[in-house]
Amino acid sequence: MRFIDEFRRSDLAQKLIARIKQKALSPARFMEFCGGHTVAIFKFGIRQLLPPTIDMLSGPGCPVCVTDNSDLDKAIALAQLPDVIAATFGDMLKVPGSHSSLQKAKAEGADVRIVYSTMDALQIARENPSQSVVFIGIGFETTAPTIAASVLQAGQEKLDNYYVLSLHKLTPPVIKALLDSGEVKLDGIVCPGHVSTIIGSSPWEFVARDYGIACAVSGFEPIDILLSIEMLVSQVEDKAPKVDIAYRRSVRPDGNRRALELMDTVFEPCPARWRGMGLLPDSGLRFRKEFERFDAELAFDIDPGPTYEPKGCICGHILRGVKTPMDCELFAKLCTPEHPVGPCMVSSEGSCSAYYLYGAAYEP
Amino acid sequence: MSHRILLAHGSGGKLAHDLVEKGFLPAFRNPLLAKLDDSAVFEFKGLLAFTTDSYVVNPIFFPGGDIGKLAVCGTVNDLAMVGAMPLYLSLSFIIEEGLLQSDLEKVVDSARKAADEAGVEIVTGDTKVVDRGSADKLFINTAGIGMIAEGVDISGWNAKPGDKVLLSGTIGDHGIAVLSQREGLAFSTELESDCAPLNRLVAEMLDASRQIHCLRDPTRGGLATSLNELARQSKVGIRIDEDQVPVREEVFAACEMLGFDPLYVANEGKLVAIAAAADAEQLLEVMQRNHYGRDAAVIGEVREEHPGRVVLKTKLGASRIVDMLVGDLLPRIC
Known part of the structure; x- marks a missing residue:
């Protein structure tokens, strides 16, 4: 794994910072879309190293965070059903819904299991044929293809006890909604790295073209992020917004066709509810007709009750x-x-x- | 056919008697235990250190150790971290019905080997067997006592501005080695747990310097949590340099994959020492001469500023706070 060290090299970072400082003459505000970017920026102390003209803002790119309370409540209600095993990524466990959390439901007796991959959830389904396994499907375009793959695999194996609660979200529509709202004035966006690995960099072209905002797709190592910021600064200074890729070892303009096909085979776009942003058209994924039998929302009768937002939470x-x-x-x-x-x-x-x-x- | 532990092994009757006579006594043979009275009786003079711990690791066998070795090393290390020379340990086994007798024998055998290496005696113990499902294979509870030499005063409250922070070797080995064996997460690695008794290393350090102010073994919660505890107890700031903290490549790679920070991953054979700057170089040499301290490094220093906080100088030269571990380590999802 030597290749990671290369992207944390202090000497390269210093060079990039020097170049950014030299170029960044006018004030600019950039949003890093991904939570993963935000974490890396803080973990490596990148904000401290940038010139004062650059203002970095965190964006909505955290799948757990944007999941609406009404959807969390559904996940918890499903987990509480008898003979249901809820399989979820670990981050979901502690997220408070309106009344409870998966963690609390688990403590009260619900069978909630943390998995690291959808294939683990399939394995649980194979091992527990008398129970229903519901995978809590949250995530962006990064995770959706793996969940589609698990559905196709379950179909092939005739695993009739495997279901998915599809809470997937699509990222370009939320960026569009954010920009249309006019609430935040942005000069550039550090575009998502893993998402763009799947969908490619071309879906971000509308941001540069229609909104005149600089774009650079970034990976999650400090050198990636600094390089993307340098690209944004250049675009801003040159007044030439476009979509640059600072993550070429992973991202192509067209993305990963195989993954996109998988996603498209199983899912179709639908309206989705985003925390803080409400219902956005074509920003979620639901099962296509021929895969509806995997849809946990259709398969189980749940009543999560009324949704409450936590008081004072922003x-x-x-x-x-x-x-x-x-x-x-x-x-x-x-x-x-x-x-x-x-x-x-x-x-x-x-x-x-x-x-x-x-x-x-x-x-x- | 493989022999398994039955409920009757914990009943106090014939089977229980046999388990003690044939399983535990020969392994831990020593005069205090062999008397088989209700308590071990011994004389003691001077300052005493007394500790207890419970071991519930899953799986019970992992690369580089097992729950038996872990129980002995963990208890020995708790004593060593106050500068005590560990003397006597108790071991209590809580066994789930159905455990393979051969597994129990292996665990007992490695507990004995660890005790031999540390030079401690297991002088009292207990066995309980619970219904299947009431425990997970095997839990071990321990207690340990040790003797503190005159003039030794090691405590988390003693760190002083200007002191150096020393670390005895690579971090995260134990946590990642155990995780690599977890059901549903198994990944192949040649990494082994660092599980080891550190009392001899500590004794050598104490021989070299009486200016060791704090010792701590960064187990659960990892290095970050231990340093935070020390900073809070001593009301000092601690500044460490990310570049100086040794991390094995395999641990680094696994952490990247799982979304963990090695600073928070558990160790079972490492210690952090805070000592007067004047003695730091000498201590480092002594540590590096010991097998368990061969990768030791000076990783930072104690400061007056930002009391109660640990600040890390990142690889890029920026600084950030390092907080305690919150909850369990969870994997990233995107």
Whole structure:
């Protein structure tokens, strides 16, 4: 794994920072879309190294965070059903819904299992033929193809006890909604690295073309991020917005065709509810007709009850980039990783968690 | 046919008696245990250190060790971290019905080997067998006592500004080695747990310097959590340099894959020492001469600024806070 070290080299970083400082003459505000970017930026202390003209803002790219409470409630209600095993990625466990969390449901007797891959969920289904296994399908275009693959595999194996709660979200529509709202003024976007590995860089072209905003797809190592910022700065200074790729070892303009095909075979776009942003058209994925039997929402009769939003929590505003965790009255007081009020404090990719863990409030 | 532990092995009757006579006594043979009275009785003079711990590791066998070795090393290390010379341990086995007798024998055997290496005696113990499902294969509870030499004063409260922070070797080996064996997550690695008794290393360090102010073994919660505990107890700031913290490539790779930070991954054979700057170089040499300290490094220093906080100088030269571990380590999802 030597190749990771290469992307953390201090000498290369210093060179990039020097170039950014030299170029960044006019003030510019960039949004890093991904929670993974936010975490890396804090973990390596990148904000401190940038010139004061550059303002970095965290975006909505955290799948756990953007999951609406009504959808969380559905996941928890499914997990609470008898003879259901809920399989989920670990980050979901602690996220508070309106009334409970998967973690609390588990403590009360629900069978909730953490998996690292959808194939693990299939294995649980094979081993427990008398129970129903519901995979809590959250994630962006990065995870959706793997979930589609698990559905096709389950179909082939005639595993009739495997279901998916599809809460997948698509990223270009949320960027569009964010820009259309006009709430935040952006000069550039650090576009998602893993998502773009699947969908390619071309889906971001509308951002440069229609909104005149600079774009650079970035990986998650410090050199990737610094390179993408340098690209954004150049585009801004040259007044020539386009889509650059600072993550060429993974991202192609057309993306991963095989993965896109898988996704398209099983799912079709549908409206989806985003935390803080409401219902956005064509921003989610639902099962196509011929795969409906895998749809957990259709297969099980659940009544999650009314949805409540946590009082005082501004996760929705933070996800839109209009506020930062430091603007939240609950931050680090009532809301901590041990006792999270909102999802941005729970997820390992959440802005609040990154601010809290890496001490954004602390000036060295 | 493989022999399994039955409920009757914990009943206090004939089978239980046999288990002690044939299983435990020969392994841990020593005069105090052999008397088989209700308590071990011994004389003691001076300052005493007393600790207890429970071991519930899953799986019970992992690369580089098992729950028996872990129980002995963990208890010995807890004693060593206050500068005590470990003397006597207790081992209590809580066994799930159906455990293979051969597995129990292996665990007992490695506990004995670890005790021999550390130079401690297991002088009292207990066995309980619970119904299938009431425990997960095998739990071990321990207690340990040790003797603190005159003039030794090691405590988490003693760190002083100007002190150096030393680490005895690579971090995260144990956590990743155990994780690599977990059901549903198995990945192949040649990595072994660092599980080891550190009391002899500590004794050598104490011979070299009486200016060791704090010792801690960064087990659960990893190095980050231990340093935070020390910073809070001593009301000092600790600054460490990311470049100086040794991490094995395999651990680094596994952490990248799983979304973990090695700073938070458990160790079972490492220690952090905070010592007067004047003695740091000498201590480092002594540590590096010991097998368990061969990768030792000075990783940082104690400061007056930012009391109670640990600050890390990142590879890029920026600094950031390193907080305690919160909850369990969870994998990333995207």
